Amino acid sequence: MIRNMNSYPLYDDGKHRVYWLGIEESEDEKGILTNQYLVIDGNEAALIEPGGFFVFSRVLKNVSSLIPPTQIKYLMYSHQDPDVVAGLNLWFEYAPLAEVAVSELWVRFIPHMAVLSAGRIIGIPDKGMEFQLGSSKIKAVPSHYLHSPGNFSFYDEKSGILFSTDIGAAAFSSNEWYLFVEDFEGHARLMEAFHKRYMSSTKALRAWVRSIRRLNPKVIAPQHGAIFRDENVGKFLDWLESLDVGIDVFENEFYGE
Amino acid sequence: MKRKATSVEILAGKDEVIRILEDSPQFITNWPYVVKVSTRDGLVAEILLPRFLFKFGDTYRFSVMKDDTSYIYDGTGKRSHLIVTVTLKEWQTHTMADIELSYKGRGEFLLGKPLEVLLKGIGNGLKSLSEAPKQAPVPAISSHVADEVDFADPMSVANFLVKSRMVHSGLHVVQKGGLLNLVLELRENLKDDVLYVSGITQDGSKSFKLLLRKSQILALEYRSDNEIKVVKVEDDASARQALEFVSRIEGAYMVNAWVPVGGV
Ligand SMILES: [Fe+2]
Numbered sequence: 403m404i405r406n407m408n409s410y411p412l413y414d415d416g417k418h419r420v421y422w423l424g425i426e427e428s429e430d431e432k433g434i435l436t437n438q439y440l441v442i443d444g445n446e447a448a449l450i451e452p453g454g455f456f457v458f459s460r461v462l463k464n465v466s467s468l469i470p471p472t473q474i475k476y477l478m479y480s481h482q483d484p485d486v487v488a489g490l491n492l493w494f495e496y497a498p499l500a501e502v503a504v505s506e507l508w509v510r511f512i513p514h515m516a517v518l519s520a521g522r523i524i525g526i527p528d529k530g531m532e533f534q535l536g537s538s539k540i541k542a543v544p545s546h547y548l549h550s551p552g553n554f555s556f557y558d559e560k561s562g563i564l565f566s567t568d569i570g571a572a573a574f575s576s577n578e579w580y581l582f583v584e585d586f587e588g589h590a591r592l593m594e595a596f597h598k599r600y601m602s603s604t605k606a607l608r609a610w611v612r613s614i615r616r617l618n619p620k621v622i623a624p625q626h627g628a629i630f631r632d633e634n635v636g637k638f639l640d641w642l643e644s645l646d647v648g649i650d651v652f653e654n655e656f657y658g659e
Numbered sequence: 660m661k662r663k664a665t666s667v668e669i670l671a672g673k674d675e676v677i678r679i680l681e682d683s684p685q686f687i688t689n690w691p692y693v694v695k696v697s698t699r700d701g702l703v704a705e706i707l708l709p710r711f712l713f714k715f716g717d718t719y720r721f722s723v724m725k726d727d728t729s730y731i732y733d734g735t736g737k738r739s740h741l742i743v744t745v746t747l748k749e750w751q752t753h754t755m756a757d758i759e760l761s762y763k764g765r766g767e768f769l770l771g772k773p774l775e776v777l778l779k780g781i782g783n784g785l786k787s788l789s790e791a792p793k794q795a796p797v798p799a800i801s802s803h804v805a806d807e808v809d810f811a812d813p814m815s816v817a818n819f820l821v822k823s824r825m826v827h828s829g830l831h832v833v834q835k836g837g838l839l840n841l842v843l844e845l846r847e848n849l850k851d852d853v854l855y856v857s858g859i860t861q862d863g864s865k866s867f868k869l870l871l872r873k874s875q876i877l878a879l880e881y882r883s884d885n886e887i888k889v890v891k892v893e894d895d896a897s898a899r900q901a902l903e904f905v906s907r908i909e910g911a912y913m914v915n916a917w918v919p920v921g922g923v
């Protein structure tokens with residue numbers, strides 16, 4: 403069982419800091435581990451993909467050791483999947499001054515998470531938007547259909563880190579875990595099946611790759627799996643560009659000729 | 660050769676600590692700066708300092724040795740050699756772990772500070788793994804979830820919240836001593852016995868969390884600029900203490916109220 407209770411600093415220039423917040427496997431989701439990230443600028447923080455009940459105690463502990471949770475300004479959710487939003491009511495209480503950022507498509511589903519939004523929900527428009535954090539900016543970058551129809555990646559301009567939601571997700575085998583991708587070809591084998599089935603459309607994927615190349619991130623950090631940096635950022639984007647996914651792969655198999 | 664040593668007190672029995680030390684891949688995963696662990700071909704772990712700190716990393720192949728009281732994790736890297744020795748002493752209810760780290764090789768004379776962080780982190784990791792529940796928690800469905808809430812233990816609160824729904828959210832001005840009036844107001848439209856009310860001022864400087872069954876306070880967290888008080892009501896004295904803090908609450912708060920769903 404993979405369990406890492408530590409956080410790991412990804413960026414720190416004294417004023418602006420970014421952390422990966424640890425990882426643990428639950429009995430029911432072997433291999434698919436969720437990453438949570440924290441961005442701090444001055445005395446404001448954004449918690450990216452806060453995650454569910456099973457990871458709450460570790461994430462809260464690691465966040466609290468870095469900044470009081472009352473200083474969390476944003477809880478940022480890339481899409482509406484349970485592995486992303488299941489802990490929403492916990493974080494609503496433990497980050498009581500934070501606003502929740504999620505695609506405007508999912509705003510009307512928030513009451514199903516048992517919380518009253520009370521002006522604390524920011525519905526991100528389809529084209530994306532910018533969030534001010536301290537003196538820095540986090541951009542919500544459209545990632546629709548990858549895999550959810552209302553999906554965003556989050557780009558932290560100052561550190562150059564792109565939080566890429568499920569894009570880049572990998573499933574580890576039981577005998578290995580790593581935080582940073584080193585052997586890209588080996589890692590691609592852990593990503594391929596997931597991307598083919600979960601990502602909806604090749605066209606959407608290529609549009610995303612185009613927009614990300616314009617951003618030119620230094621690091622790509624997905625919600626599952628390992629982090630890409632240095633030459634692996636480019637290799638990852640090339641790999642995505644060459645991949646056929648979703649309905650383009652499975653149309654015949656699912657619906658016949 | 661650089662040597663550093665530390666001791667940590669672990670609030671768990673020796674058997675529990677040994678259980679963690681025996682699972683060396685898991686233990687080493689929880690050392691600071693460990694970014695890779697593989698057991699494919701022996702136990703291999705990569706330690707990589709954050710780049711902005713110090714450009715250093717090495718991949719170690721570990722062999723693990725043990726005797727009656729100590730565990731030795733001997734790591735041979737490409738450019739360095741790292742040995743971590745953990746020696747246990749059991750006391751009645753807790754365990755002392757003496758941890759020694761020795762390092763030889765590249766950057767030996769520059770790595771003073773990072774090696775200290777590594778050593779300290781190994782100690783803290785061993786402590787938190789040994790003291791943590793064996794498995795990820797499962798949301799409790801027991802009827803006592805509300806009674807078990809203790810604001811010193813966030814998971815007990817999470818257990819409650821995960822089975823609750825928010826019934827009210829709004830800005831309220833609380834007069835000194837008037838919080839329980841607000842609770843009465845909130846209760847007017849509710850049938851539930853158990854009610855959780857939390858409030859925070861807009862600047863975040865003051866907050867409270869209050870759990871009630873009917874008019875009885877079960878637990879309280881009170882935070883003002885200079886103090887945090889947590890009360891778990893268990894007898895008359897703690898009940899009085901909780902009431903005392905409740906009576907101090909005053910000001911404009913963003914208030915959320917939650918009730919359990921499914922009969923907690
Ligand atoms: Fe997803």
Ligand SMILES: [Fe+2]
Nearest residue numbers: 483485568625
């Ligand atoms: Fe996901």
